[in-house]
Amino acid sequence: xxxxxxxxxxxxxxxxxxxxxxxxxxxxxxxxxxxxxxxxxxxxxxxxxxxxxxxxxxxxxxxxxxxxxxxxxxxxxxxxxxxxxxxxxxxxxxxxxxxxxxxxxxxxxxxxxxxxxxxxxxxxxxxxxxxxxxxxxxxxxxxxxxxxxxxxxxxxxxxxxxxxxxxxxxxxxxxxxxxxxxxxxxxxxxxxxxxxxxxxxxxxxxxxxxxxxxxxxxxxxxxxxxxxxxxxxxxxxxxxxxxxxxxxxxxxxxxxxxxxxxxxxxxxxxxxxxxxxxx
Amino acid sequence: xxxxxxxxxxxxxxxxxxxxxxxxxxxxxxxxxxxxxxxxxxxxxxxxxxxxxxxxxxxxxxxxxxxxxxxxxxxxxxxxxxxxxxxxxxxxxxxxxxxxxxxxxxxxxxxxxxxxxxxxxxxxxxxxxxxxxxxxxxxxxxxxxxxxxxxxxxxxxxxxxxxxxxxxxxxxxxxxxxxxxxxxxxxxxxxxxxxxxxxxxxxxxxxxxxxxxxxxxxxxxxxxxxxxxxxxxxxxxxxxxxxxxxxxxxxxxxxxxxxxxxxxxxxx
Numbered sequence: 001x002x003x004x005x006x007x008x009x010x011x012x013x014x015x016x017x018x019x020x021x022x023x024x025x026x027x028x029x030x031x032x033x034x035x036x037x038x039x040x041x042x043x044x045x046x047x048x049x050x051x052x053x054x055x056x057x058x059x060x061x062x063x064x065x066x067x068x069x070x071x072x073x074x075x076x077x078x079x080x081x082x083x084x085x086x087x088x089x090x091x092x093x094x095x096x097x098x099x100x101x102x103x104x105x106x107x108x109x110x111x112x113x114x115x116x117x118x119x120x121x122x123x124x125x126x127x128x129x130x131x132x133x134x135x136x137x138x139x140x141x142x143x144x145x146x147x148x149x150x151x152x153x154x155x156x157x158x159x160x161x162x163x164x165x166x167x168x169x170x171x172x173x174x175x176x177x178x179x180x181x182x183x184x185x186x187x188x189x190x191x192x193x194x195x196x197x198x199x200x201x202x203x204x205x206x207x208x209x210x211x212x213x214x215x216x217x218x219x220x221x222x223x224x225x226x227x228x229x230x231x232x233x234x235x236x237x238x239x240x241x242x243x244x245x246x247x248x249x250x251x252x253x254x255x256x257x258x259x260x261x262x263x264x265x266x267x268x269x270x271x272x273x274x275x276x277x278x279x
Numbered sequence: 280x281x282x283x284x285x286x287x288x289x290x291x292x293x294x295x296x297x298x299x300x301x302x303x304x305x306x307x308x309x310x311x312x313x314x315x316x317x318x319x320x321x322x323x324x325x326x327x328x329x330x331x332x333x334x335x336x337x338x339x340x341x342x343x344x345x346x347x348x349x350x351x352x353x354x355x356x357x358x359x360x361x362x363x364x365x366x367x368x369x370x371x372x373x374x375x376x377x378x379x380x381x382x383x384x385x386x387x388x389x390x391x392x393x394x395x396x397x398x399x400x401x402x403x404x405x406x407x408x409x410x411x412x413x414x415x416x417x418x419x420x421x422x423x424x425x426x427x428x429x430x431x432x433x434x435x436x437x438x439x440x441x442x443x444x445x446x447x448x449x450x451x452x453x454x455x456x457x458x459x460x461x462x463x464x465x466x467x468x469x470x471x472x473x474x475x476x477x478x479x480x481x482x483x484x485x486x487x488x489x490x491x492x493x494x495x496x497x498x499x500x501x502x503x504x505x506x507x508x509x510x511x512x513x514x515x516x517x518x519x520x521x522x523x524x525x526x527x528x529x530x531x532x533x534x535x536x537x538x539x540x541x542x543x544x545x546x547x
Contacts, residue, residue, distance in 0.1 A: 093451070106466070
């Protein structure tokens with residue numbers, strides 16, 4: 001079987017030193033819906049190294065979110081294997097922080113209480129004072145000052161997204177999975193958040209798997225951009241972004257290197273979309 | 280005259296009958312008019328045997344107050360409602376949480392619960408009289424059973440309604456089962472449980488009166504049953520009037536309680 005042979009292969013076959021943080025080996029996902037089987041993701045190979053920032057771009061319905069769900073352990077691959085730090089993902093993967101596309105802030109908690117919830121858990125053991133300080137810093141970072149005591153129902157969609165972002169970033173998970181985290185934000189705020197995300201992930205040396213349909217965002221943030229083609233989702237191109245870090249998020253998009261990358265990847269993306277609509 | 284801004288209506292020229300005092304006086308006038316009409320018609324248009332008269336009813340009430348029997352009966356009914364309500368809520372929340380956290384057990388016993396719940400309470404009342412006698416215990420039991428099911432089902436529904444995505448998001452963060460229960464499921468189910476508790480107040484009152492009408496030796500329901508047995512229309516009306524007052528007080532208390540706790544309970 002494919003799964004077994006993939007597992008029996010020594011993990012050092014592809015990497016000389018440490019195992020990849022995330023590795024998908026021929027991982028595919030099919031769903032049964034209304035009696036029919038839908039191929040959400042065809043067998044893909046993808047590996048993400050520790051401290052690497054990888055962006056997945058592609059039109060909606062191309063299986064990007066499925067990749068995140070596989071890594072988080074919310075889904076099992078229909079075939080192939082998903083490995084995390086060299087071990088197959090079995091059950092929920094608690095080494096990751098997952099900011100889903102869906103709003104999962106708790107409606108009965110205030111913004112600050114939502115942000116601090118991960119630090120209340122026994123598995124972290126953070127003192128109340130330390131929690132308070134870190135929550136205040138996070139609130140400041142995502143620009144929610146003045147809204148600490150507001151309930152989610154009293155916040156705008158963009159603000160709720162920022163609460164969810166702060167809630168995920170605050171406990172500095174080893175790996176960050178983000179599903180279109182800034183989709184609901186306006187252009188200026190988006191840049192601000194991207195800048196802060198870059199600072200934080202670089203500082204905490206996090207591994208990031210970032211789903212977006214905004215190509216400029218992907219290039220500005222990522223070390224590598226993976227372009228997906230739709231239905232059934234498969235990897236079309238993987239491109240290394242060799243822009244030096246730290247990047248000036250606000251101006252990097254005006255450089256010629258950026259423009260060249262953008263054009264090249266846009267063509268890939270465009271072809272993929274055209275292909276998708278023909279199918 | 281040309282029509283002016285509608286904002287001017289809130290000025291000094293508000294018609295008297297639209298002010299709070301005006302509305303109150305209007306209401307009092309209606310009550311007085313009905314009472315006067317009733318008093319005039321009674322014995323002239325319709326026999327006193329059927330409709331009694333306001334003066335006769337107030338005479339009965341005054342007698343009940345004077346000999347202290349009103350307080351005894353009121354106390355019996357209010358105790359039955361209160362004790363039954365507390366027991367029913369407590370058991371409903373406890374077992375609702377238990378079944379909510381044990382979905383497989385709940386699946387097995389769900390049909391039994393529904394079957395028991397679907398029995399009209401009036402059919403159960405005689406059973407409780409046999410089991411607990413005609414004293415207050417059988418009424419407490421009837422109220423408790425009524426409240427229990429309403430709170431139980433609303434709690435179970437509340438737990439079942441928790442978004443699985445929220446549970447997953449906390450699990451990935453590293454929350455234990457206990458933390459998911461205390462930080463997510465219980466607060467999420469709370470508004471549902473409170474709704475069940477709010478609705479069941481009125482059912483509790485009905486159940487207590489029902490129990491007293493069927494078999495009792497005291498209570499407002501007993502007063503109704505006893506006086507109708509004596510063909511004493513004035514007594515029945517007097518007891519019903521007390522019920523109305525109890526209902527008004529309970530509703531008023533509930534409204535105030537809800538207003539006080541609304542922000543914490545209803546962030547949805």
